[in-house]
Amino acid sequence: MAFLDINDVHKSYGQAKVLNGVSVTVDKHEVVCLIGASGSGKSTLLKCVNALEPVDSGEILVDGDRVTGLGVDVNKLRRSVGMVFQSYNLFPHMSVLDNLTLAPRKVLGLKGDAAEALALEFLGKMGMAEKAQAFPDQLSGGQQQRVFVARALFHSPDILVLDEPTSGVDVRTRHEVLHLLADLHDAGMSVLLTTHDLNGLAAHLPRLICLNKEIVADGSPREVLVPEVLEKLYGAPMHVLEHGGMPIVLDHSENPMVGRFGGKAV
Numbered sequence: 001m002a003f004l005d006i007n008d009v010h011k012s013y014g015q016a017k018v019l020n021g022v023s024v025t026v027d028k029h030e031v032v033c034l035i036g037a038s039g040s041g042k043s044t045l046l047k048c049v050n051a052l053e054p055v056d057s058g059e060i061l062v063d064g065d066r067v068t069g070l071g072v073d074v075n076k077l078r079r080s081v082g083m084v085f086q087s088y089n090l091f092p093h094m095s096v097l098d099n100l101t102l103a104p105r106k107v108l109g110l111k112g113d114a115a116e117a118l119a120l121e122f123l124g125k126m127g128m129a130e131k132a133q134a135f136p137d138q139l140s141g142g143q144q145q146r147v148f149v150a151r152a153l154f155h156s157p158d159i160l161v162l163d164e165p166t167s168g169v170d171v172r173t174r175h176e177v178l179h180l181l182a183d184l185h186d187a188g189m190s191v192l193l194t195t196h197d198l199n200g201l202a203a204h205l206p207r208l209i210c211l212n213k214e215i216v217a218d219g220s221p222r223e224v225l226v227p228e229v230l231e232k233l234y235g236a237p238m239h240v241l242e243h244g245g246m247p248i249v250l251d252h253s254e255n256p257m258v259g260r261f262g263g264k265a266v
């Protein structure tokens with residue numbers, strides 16, 4: 001049985017159907033990426049996995065334990081599933097170490113020394129131990145992402161869930177996030193993430209699941225980043241080229257600027 005098993009999940013907000021019979025599996029030590037347009041249900045599915053949102057029907061199992069329905073042990077679930085939110089920010093007036101130990105001290109009741117020891121351990125695993133006393137504005141985007149992950153690792157989860165880890169970042173940070181995902185995989189972590197970044201992130205990952213309220217395709221980048229799948233996924237035609245053995249997705253929609261200012265399509 002897969003470590004994460006999502007079976008026929010349905011979810012609506014009022015009359016708006018968000019997930020329609022979604023089934024996904026993630027094995028131990030596997031990295032899986034969800035792609036799809038805004039509103040396709042990616043973030044909602046991650047929240048359902050972490051029991052932040054209830055499902056209308058269907059079943060989600062994490063290491064054989066139910067996430068859905070009555071009697072769910074939420075504390076045990078949160079120990080198994082670490083989540084890095086898209087909008088999470090560090091407190092700018094606090095050091096990295098203080099940012100990491102705040103919740104464990106206030107919420108988990110850990111003593112200061114114990115919380116700091118754990119924080120330093122996980123910062124070390126993320127290659128960030130030397131930045132423990134740094135402030136957020138002294139970190140690159142990729143370094144901040146590593147701090148977010150270190151915080152999510154406090155419970156030693158078996159699977160890490162990341163929502164848009166490269167949203168709004170520069171090229172350097174995107175490369176740092178890719179290295180981070182590789183490090184997590186090498187350490188034996190299962191990872192489930194979402195992204196809009198097809199060329200910079202998704203094309204470099206081993207398995208992509210295309211979601212548009214339901215599963216459109218599931219496979220390697222070469223298998224799913226193809227025009228017919230992408231048009232179903234995004235509702236617009238797209239070109240796909242190959243460069244260096246990797247698919248490169250090009251938006252084929254009409255450019256409204258061509259001809260209006262004497263410009264030409266490039």
